[in-house]
Amino acid sequence: xxxxxxxxxxxxxxxxxxxxxxxxxxxxxxxxxxxxxxxxxxxxxxxxxxxxxxxxxxxxxxxxxxxxxxxxxxxxxxxxxxxxxxxxxxxxxxxxxxxxxxxxxxxxxxxxxxxxx
Amino acid sequence: xxxxxxxxxxxxxxxxxxxxxxxxxxxxxxxxxxxxxxxxxxxxxxxxxxxxxxxxxxxxxxxxxxxxxxxxxxxxxxxxxxxxxxxxxxxxxxxxxxxxxxxxxxxxxxxxxxxxxxxxxxxxxxxxxxxxxxxxxxxxxxxxxxxxxxxxxxxxxxxxxxxxxxxxxxxxxxxxxxxxxxxxxxxxxxxxxxxxxxxxxxxxxxxxxxxxxxxxxxxxxxxxxxxxxxxxxxxx
Numbered sequence: 001x002x003x004x005x006x007x008x009x010x011x012x013x014x015x016x017x018x019x020x021x022x023x024x025x026x027x028x029x030x031x032x033x034x035x036x037x038x039x040x041x042x043x044x045x046x047x048x049x050x051x052x053x054x055x056x057x058x059x060x061x062x063x064x065x066x067x068x069x070x071x072x073x074x075x076x077x078x079x080x081x082x083x084x085x086x087x088x089x090x091x092x093x094x095x096x097x098x099x100x101x102x103x104x105x106x107x108x109x110x111x112x113x114x115x116x117x
Numbered sequence: 118x119x120x121x122x123x124x125x126x127x128x129x130x131x132x133x134x135x136x137x138x139x140x141x142x143x144x145x146x147x148x149x150x151x152x153x154x155x156x157x158x159x160x161x162x163x164x165x166x167x168x169x170x171x172x173x174x175x176x177x178x179x180x181x182x183x184x185x186x187x188x189x190x191x192x193x194x195x196x197x198x199x200x201x202x203x204x205x206x207x208x209x210x211x212x213x214x215x216x217x218x219x220x221x222x223x224x225x226x227x228x229x230x231x232x233x234x235x236x237x238x239x240x241x242x243x244x245x246x247x248x249x250x251x252x253x254x255x256x257x258x259x260x261x262x263x264x265x266x267x268x269x270x271x272x273x274x275x276x277x278x279x280x281x282x283x284x285x286x287x288x289x290x291x292x293x294x295x296x297x298x299x300x301x302x303x304x305x306x307x308x309x310x311x312x313x314x315x316x317x318x319x320x321x322x323x324x325x326x327x328x329x330x331x332x333x334x335x336x337x338x339x340x341x342x343x344x345x346x347x348x349x350x351x352x353x
Binding site for chain 2: 014083
């Protein structure tokens with residue numbers, strides 16, 4: 001019976017640890033956006049000012065990093081739910097495969113949106 | 118006449134009953150401080166000899182009589198009848214297979230317990246003239262870890278344990294940390310390797326039911342958090 005608990009490759013340590021790292025990164029990222037938008041932008045706040053900021057290369061890089069953390073955090077959360085409740089190997093492979101597809105689609109849509117600003 | 122309370126007890130005899138049912142019994146509170154186990158004994162000895170339940174030491178040491186009482190896992194022998202709301206609903210520990218009435222099959226619980234190697238592992242030879250010594254400070258680190266009586270109240274109260282049939286559960290993981298935290302033990306590597314698994318520590322989502330259920334006031338959730346920390350510190 002011990003064999004089941006050894007050598008399974010991905011144990012879940014990375015998933016657990018980076019769920020916390022990405023969570024903290026998301027909170028910091030959100031606060032940076034919030035503070036820059038509401039407290040560091042010269043009023044009145046308008047579309048042109050926000051767009052000017054978001055289309056600068058530095059902000060694009062910042063938002064791409066934010067996107068990576070957001071997609072990882074959200075989809076890894078779903079993976080943990082699958083780990084909790086889904087134990088059949090074939091249905092697990094199918095669902096985790098689906099998560100990868102969804103993650104890549106979300107990332108590509110988000111990435112294209114950010115770079116085209 | 119003595120005051121009576123109602124026990125609503127889960128009954129199931131797989132050889133006779135198609136499905137489980139609940140049966141009410143009147144229990145006389147004949148003296149102050151009567152425990153739930155005293156009530157169960159009264160039913161079995163005076164009213165219904167077919168009622169099955171486990172008990173042994175009747176003082177919270179052997180861990181035989183873990184039961185789900187009014188929705189919370191506890192030991193019937195150290196739970197006062199007068200502290201409970203009526204009707205007192207008594208069920209077997211959740212998620213383990215029922216053998217009969219309140220008696221459940223512990224095979225799965227104990228096989229998970231053995232998986233974490235619940236014994237001292239040493240690699241260096243002991244001192245030739247005496248036993249392996251431990252400082253009072255190191256011994257103190259085991260307080261809150263060594264007292265587990267293996268009643269299974271914690272593991273069977275854990276939603277992760279219910280959801281994942283292979284999850285080791287709080288009792289086994291507390292025991293793993295009990296030996297990893299022991300200054301005399303040299304088996305941390307192999308134990309961490311075992312509990313660092315999809316069905317190991319990572320299934321714990323700090324729901325805290327195990328702490329509420331533990332009749333010895335232990336904290337399995339904290340032990341699991343320490344295991345997670347130890348794994349992450351080694352890996353990253």
